[in-house]
Amino acid sequence: MTSSIFPPQGNKSEVETGQVFQPKFDKDGLIAVVVTDHGTGEVLMVGYMNDEALKRTIETGEAWYWSRSRQEYWKKGATSGQVQKVVEIRTDCDQDAIVLKVNVEGNGATCHVGYNSCFFRRVVKSDAGEIILARPDEDRVYDPKEIYGEK
């Protein structure tokens, strides 16, 4: 999808090894964003940005997303305080994905369930041979019920 903010993609060589930032948005106008902790390298979450959210992120140094479920802009941490201060932005060979290295403000957690990372569960085989999710290895950083009440 062509963005109204960023230049359209050039030829393969330019996109893959050039110096012009030509992010490719999918047919819904979105690009996948992998967020990692700048200190530990841990993957914290995957979000989606449209061109305006990506522009805001670059300009403000704080991560903005497009919420696919709510169909609205979403500044991470606006209510939770878990603001993502951007340390580094990377893109991949075909410029259709973004890596954001961030420092997280507030209580330092990223996941609304209370864990440091949204990827707090491993996919494992049970003793019975079934594919299940293991109980988290780590403790939660906070209990969302204590802050937001029962939901």
Add this chain to the structure above:
Amino acid sequence: MTSSIFPPQGNKSEVETGQVFQPKFDKDGLIAVVVTDHGTGEVLMVGYMNDEALKRTIETGEAWYWSRSRQEYWKKGATSGQVQKVVEIRTDCDQDAIVLKVNVEGNGATCHVGYNSCFFRRVVKSDAGEIILARPDEDRVYDPKEIYGEK
């Protein structure tokens, strides 16, 4: 999207904190997969799996994807030797993204351009204030032209 292989998603609490693996595929039947190096934690690439590719990955311990551009199954490394041996699989709170921690076989690179990671370029501001891609900080692991010829 409902998968024919994995169970449909249950209620919010079950999806977010339960032990049943209920991956959510998007309207094209795909789920985003973040691949990291098990040793260094570096993000190597972002790919997409449909339910069958995810099943093959879990069963074989080697990463399979669905190529959106070629609309076909793609076993990473089938031609390049850069096979991804899966060490750990994680999913996030809403089970609509996957993290694969892998060891890469062959020459150890992941990117077809020759770098260790597909995310070899940083998005930076030029001296003139323009948003550009920095020249890679790292050397390429191999020169694809030497293996595959000019393309």
